[in-house]
Amino acid sequence: MTQQGNPERDVPEGRERPAGPRIRHNDYGPLDPPAVGTWRPSLSVSVVIAAYGHQDKLDLTLAALAAQTYPSHLTEVVVVDDGTVPALRLPEIVPGNTRLIATEPGARGRSDARNAGLAVAGGDVVHWLDADMVTFHDEVEAHMRWHHLAGYLVVMGYVRYVDHRPGSPTPAEVYAAVSAGATEKLFDEEASEPHTWIVDLAERTDGLRTAGDSAYRVHVTNAASVNTRLLRAAGPLDTGLVLGEDTELGYRLAQEGAAFVLAPEARSRHLGTSMMMRDGEQVLRYNRAFVPDHIPHMRWLRTHPRRQWLVPYVEVVVDAGDASYEDIRATVDGVLASSLNDIQVTLVGPWDTVTEDRRNPLDSPRLDLLLARGLYRAEPRVRFARSVPATAAPSPYRLRCPAGWVPGPETLRRLVERAAKDGHGLVSVALDEADDVVTARLEHTGAFARAALVRGPDESLDAAVHDVHGTHWLDGRTLGFLPAADAEPPKRGKSEDPAMAREVARLREENARLTARLAALEAEAPERPAGGGRENGAATRSPRPGGPKALLRRLR
Template sequence: MNQPTHPTTEPTSAMTPARKAPRIRHNDYSVLTPPEIGSWRPHMRVSIVIAVYGHQEKLDLTLAALAAQSYPSHLMEVIVVDDGTSPPLRLPDLVPENIRLLRTEPGSRGRSNARNTALAVAEGDVVHWLDGDMVPHHDEVEAHMRWHHLADYLVVMGYVRYVEEELPTPAEVHAAVAAGAADKLFDYAASEPHKWIVDLAERTDGLRNAKDMAYRVHITNAASVNARLLRAAGPLETELVLGEDTELGYRLAQHGAAFVLEPAARSWHLGRSMMMRDGDNVSRYNRVFVPDRVAHMRWQRTHPRRQWLVPYLEVVVHAEGASYEDTRATVDGVLAGTLHDLRVTLVGPWSSLTEDRRTPQHSPNIDLLLVHGLYRNDGRVRYVEEVGPSAAPTPYRLICPPGWVPGPETLRKLVAFASEHGHGLVSVALDETDVVVAARLEHTGAFARARIVAEPGEDLDDVVDDVAGTYWVDGESWGFLPASEAPEPRLSGSGHATPRPEDVAVRREAARLRAENERLARRVAQLTDELARLRQARGSARRRLPILRPRSRRL
């Protein structure tokens, strides 16, 4: 088989290994400059994964095009997974150099299972998903890989056009692709683009300002992913029959991925997509199953009180060492707020708790026992011994000290503020009497990326500031109160846990009085200092005055 020769020039400056990992802020990958196609020497391996059911004639064209790629054949492996075709698929004569054909088992079929079968044996540094009805252009793989050589946390999406024409032969495809003339195989004017991706690219400067929505371009007919990142995020979700690539893209984002649109990575899609053929029914199906796992689909999570498999916010409270009353006040305040799409994680030595069976009120660790008993049947609360470094796949995590209570609107507004401005960390100053007591709202994806690019010994918050930004706010201004001052949530007439109007009024008045007291205290301190200075100055003046003695008068 003839393999096109890849240029063997030395790496350009863009490809010279950097001492530090590049730091992409949000999704603005403008900091990366890929080399010109054909002007660099690659070294990374790529596993091209093709999950396919039926359509042998289209698969033959896909493999013929892959046999004519500009990317070096010794750095490419192709893994085809037959997802239960009858009669089974076969490898044709015209195929890439390194290729394997696998088959799924009858009890584990579906697109996700098929791709996961390939993923389990893939050896590449990058996994490139392709469908079995694609004809990639001559430099399609190279266009993907030039980005992956620059950073190890990228997802790259190519551009696809959909055609419905009489199919050429595998030999014709191979010859055209090898000659760099794949655009001549089909009528461009009669083809259709992946319209919503083109529209998204136009609205977001090629995803550079897409923020948390960039994950949506991960589509497994023409995307590539760093293999380490992919394995960290986990394989495709086999419980999803459709929308599994969107869900995986979302999880990749929570593990620090940046998403790149590459117009030079071009492919023909042989036939219209399922969304083009049956969009209404596909969307109807996806609206039920996908938002349960993709917390950023806020436009789909419109019910005011529903709970979801993957919550939007995790609130972490470390209960050990805190009183039962303080922990309860914090958790009750969280659960009574207007942001219901959340989960509370209580951290403590739960497995080692023991209860006195005769006088339980005097049990060791009685406060922890009471906390454990109070929420153990609440599905929104979980108990853990340790909390991991990441909240993934939940996109936000709030770490709140026990004894500090958010107001009804606090969490909803705080997360909305962080999301609107793209902050990776919002620190909430709660008390500054002796030391600063603060709550922390962390963006999961920003912290994941910071861990990827941080240098040894570098403060992680500083790196988060580089990749997403950090911000401080005043807790009282955002509705946080100490437990001793926070009103207890009560059921309103509608049955909702809402503070009574008189409680809200009292809290506001208390906040006003506290502020006034603090102002007066500062003024008293200023006056006291001024009085001390005046007294000192008066004493000094007395010491400097001459002693005047009255003269005696002679009579």
């Protein structure tokens, strides 16, 4: 028995897998961190602070970090001056291992500054911190006790926003109060404000444990910490984004298998209000123009039925290597005609060996691949690859579909909506079982990345995916998949109402399902005796007016 696709080949070779318990979806409840002050840490941490101006606030931030309970020999602080004039300096009260660097000339913005800090960070964990934060004495330790439990975590601390007047408190006062465990006495706590939307998200999702694919939104780089290996796999912050860059990085971390933890015991105070508090509507207006291009999970902002986006929602992989041109075309055309327009098709084949005979093109070797490449060479949603990329990231889903099987107009939408609703890491679709089992596979990128991180040496990747996200089987005919010989090619027509188009597509898929069922019933029915129309004296019944054939005629 064979199965289309080979997910095992997509596991990066030699990738070290962090130890730690398996987290299903984002339910980090099985993790049991030790109480602060009762354990012995071993992981190192790099606190990365991007700073521009406000030397007075930076002085307070560093004074608080100098009073942390986390061992100094496991801590480094990297301050990145993002072009301040005159340049920032290190004050008198700083942690023992602190250095000040500057961004390259011409590099401006928080992303560039944080990336500069990330480039030189040597810790096992990177702890992002703003240059206007005063941490509690055990803030770093409260983060790090989680990271010792699993190597694929993103931890978000608890921030409150407080009023700040220059010169009060002083760095010495901050150091003394933080050292004594009395940080809250430095500020008017009753007037402080929480990070409201994070608090709301936590309340709706049991502290993110039921947040599913939306958990990435908690990654805000004023008080978050990330496993460094995971962070380097996801890549640095996107310098093309001026706002929303931390959310976008959180999304990419999720595609690398991250689990997101809210740690209210990791406390800090932000000196002054945030940009969102000061000008929230304008920040949202700005972000809605730039961020959805990068984050396919923002479905509420990707509502246009025909738009293309920088990062597609689904990558559809079709193995074209030994397939006929007709089968390739039927599958790709069916995918491109999907009501789920937010897709990209990867045609996999030995494209580097495809050449055209300039005298007699019909004698060209690999003529079927030559024709397929010619047909789609100008289609922006189709790309050609020699092999399947190791991951679909940053796209959250990958569908492996064998050439010669055609999804209906609503098939992809229904399949992905089902997977997203139920949180499945893998949905296998049975297409044919006549000789060998032929399947299509919808793979959740983050689930496969998590599975690759935690699976045992003799454990299959699919088994690990089942453990961390769940797997499911569906019937292809019910979803609307048809063999190329039975599928009608897409046709250009008048613009239809989307709801009507979906209903027509549903009826056509139901028609195909009933046709297949009728054929199966006729194949199973005993042959009628020749000649008499009667068998053992019983009259042969005529078909019922409302039977399957009549229903099929109405649907057509």
